[in-house]
Amino acid sequence: MSGGGVDAAGPPEGAVAARSPLHRLAGLPVRCYLTAQRAARALVRGVHHRWRRSLQLRVVTTTLLISALVTAVLGFFLVQQVLTGLLEAKREAALNDHKAGLTTAINMMQDGDQSADQDGQVAEITAELANHSGATGLYEVVILPDIGGLSGYATVDEASVPQRLRDEVGQSLELEKQYVTFTEIIRGDTRQPGLAVGARLSNSYELYYLFPLDHEQQMLDLVQNTVFFVGTALILLLAVIAYVVTRQVVIPVRAAAGSAERLASGDLTERMKVRGEDDLARLAISFNDMAGNLQEKIRELEELSQVQRQFASDVSHELRTPLTTIRMAGDLLYEDRHQLDPTMGRSVELLQSQLERFEELLTDLLEISRHDAGAVTLSLETVDIRDAVLKAVGDAEQIAEKTGIKVVLRLPAEPCVAEFDPRRINRILRNLIVNAIEHSEGRDVIVTAAGDRDAVAVAVRDFGVGLKEGEEHLCFDRFWRADPARARTTGGTGLGLSIAKEDAQLHGGWLQAWGMPGKGSQFRLSLPRRAGAELRGSPLPLAPPEMAIGRARGFSAPMGERTAQTAAGPGEGA
Incomplete structure (x- = not known):
């Protein structure tokens, strides 16, 4: 049926027009990417150009990078040194506190009633040792059984004691021998870094002290922040110092470069300002002496060149008159050369050709003189x-x-x-x-x-x-x-x-x-x-x-x- 066919030529014109905005929108990211790429390339070229042309920028940037590297290395070693000192001091203090608590716990167990409930005695020892920690909570106390069937007592979660420390203490054959390791102190859902110290309290129990490292962490953060801010300030200060120092050198060098460019462009009166008696002042004096000598030599050369040009012009003009007379005589002889004998006729032809060459040479010399004098005009x-x-x-x-x-x-x-x-x-x-x-x-x-x-x-x-x-x-x-040895047929000048x-x-x-x-x-x-x-x-x-x-x-x-x-x-x- 004619009404049910599909146009094989494609979608109607309106559909193409309707899709055109979508095509344009689809091309926007590509155009944005190309624009950003061109801008990035232009920025890189600008920075590269500036880097190559500016001595001051290179010196300041190099000083900034080197000082940042040195500050970072020194800061790292300083923080590591402080961290080692803090942990070592904390370890010594922890061992001493644990030793004192271990002694107190052993004395309490020996002085206690041996027939009393052992679990109650352990709970009492735990409470007593925890009271010695003070209101600030310098450490937490954990007493764990060495064998099954006994109860442990702790002021924090027993999982705060790492298993590797328990294995070391459990395998120890000596009572009161201390073991130290780092751990996490667990209180419900909160965790904090800590230091665990443990030892055998008796054949049935093990005593552990858990020391929080919050104070040490605060001290370390303070040192790190101090090193960071001081290092940043030092880097910026060194950059400013490098900028000021290089500026004192670069500005005279730029002035010398500008004077040299103006001198090279033809301004022979250009001179540098002399300030002080340092190396740059001696450079300015030497430059001025060189410029003066160069100006004097150029003036002498100009005068010599002017004399030479004037001489060539005068000689060319002066030779015109005798050349005209000789040319007239030569033309007369040349016209009658056929009436002369062959030898004389040949001599007349040679005379005519050399007169033409002489006249051409004078014409060229006059033209060169006009060019040298700047007197040439165009029609x-x-x-x-x-x-x-x-x-x-x-x-x-x-x-x-x-x-x-x-x-x-x-x-x-x-x-x-x-x-x-x-x-x-x-x-x-x-x-x-x-x-x-x-x-x-x-x-x-x-x-x-x-x-x-x-x-x-x-x-x-x-x-x-x-x-x-x-x-x-x-x-x-x-x-x-x-x-020069090659024969010429046209006799050029x-x-x-x-x-x-x-x-x-x-x-x-x-x-x-x-x-x-x-x-x-x-x-x-x-x-x-x-x-x-x-x-x-x-x-x-x-x-x-x-x-x-x-x-x-x-x-x-x-x-x-x-x-x-x-x-x-x-x-x-x-």
Whole structure:
């Protein structure tokens, strides 16, 4: 029947909606557990961080733990010593009282009527001995028969006498020989610790004294409480003392650390305050002397560097005028070189190439001087990085064709727009591509561009001799060459990569190198999309994708860039 079927698709929509709150409630314990777990981890990390950074915390905590351990050990032995003394004194007193009572009981039995009722005589002795205990109840008296058929008398439950003590007394062959053991004194439903002393009173009876240990227990509790409170107060006092003492040392050390940090950050006028004549005062004096000497040396180096920069700038400017005259004469000769004999024509070509190299060197020296003087400015434009790559490849096309090397482009399909100075970025890319062609050993050069939300990047890859370990840090130094004996076809100045790094830093970007001997090298330029934005990662990995990350030799980054690259996350394949 159509009306009696069951929908195989599951419960109706309303039922699912009705169960949803239950599902949410069922997930509450899990969420609470995860929240508590995260809070616990955060607390542990915070304590660990604080423990590692605070000398004062470590000293105070260590003092607290060691003093607590020592106090606990000493307190334990003190309580044990007091307990042993109390029990030993109680035992001696108990034996004496029992001995006196035993003597009294034997005399009463000898002086009594032998024909009288023995049970009545025992009851009388029990009452007499109990009266000697006094109103405070120093002990309880128990007289038990040694053989059956006789009655025992006691002021407490007879079960208060432990069976092992009865066995020892019953097996004794000597009258009046005393035996001692610990027991529980039973009075109805109440029990209290006690000391039992027993001996044979006659051939038929045994005399036991039960001494309560309430007084000793009170004394022991008083000693334990006293030791606990005194030990706690002593531990806290030692912690306070350690805090005060370490504070007197830590505060000057922290002040010295702060002064050192400010000095390291560039504040050469930073000095420490000198108080007193102790070790910390001598440390402050030594620090101030060091800071003064360092300030003087840095000032001398700055003056020397300024003189050097000024000299390079002046020489470059002064050489411009004679170079222009020589260049004009050289151009005239170069244009008429075909009219000269072959030897003169070749000399004119060499003169023209060296003039071009000389002019390039002067241009680079002037650019370096501007960077050193901080006089470089950016002409920012919004440009597609693909256009910059195409222009740089076009500028290097003649060199690539001359050497028979193919430049392979791997550009994204979508625009990668960023704010930068087109002239300077084009100079960086042209320099990287020309260097790759120069060192590619006849193999192809691959130029890759990419972009993400925050940055754009260009990587130039060659398959030449590569870089040795550590050279990725040196290739950006001025006038550095990987192999000085190696012939160059383009006649570089040795300043190209140094200027490129300065231009990249000026944009807030990175210029980094990777290389392996025999595997080639790769240079990566990374720029933020927005001028002035902090660069946190790069869209391209530093090492080529075909190379294992673990085999990479490393990279070279501008000053202060290594930390940023480490924190960049997965986008920073190196």
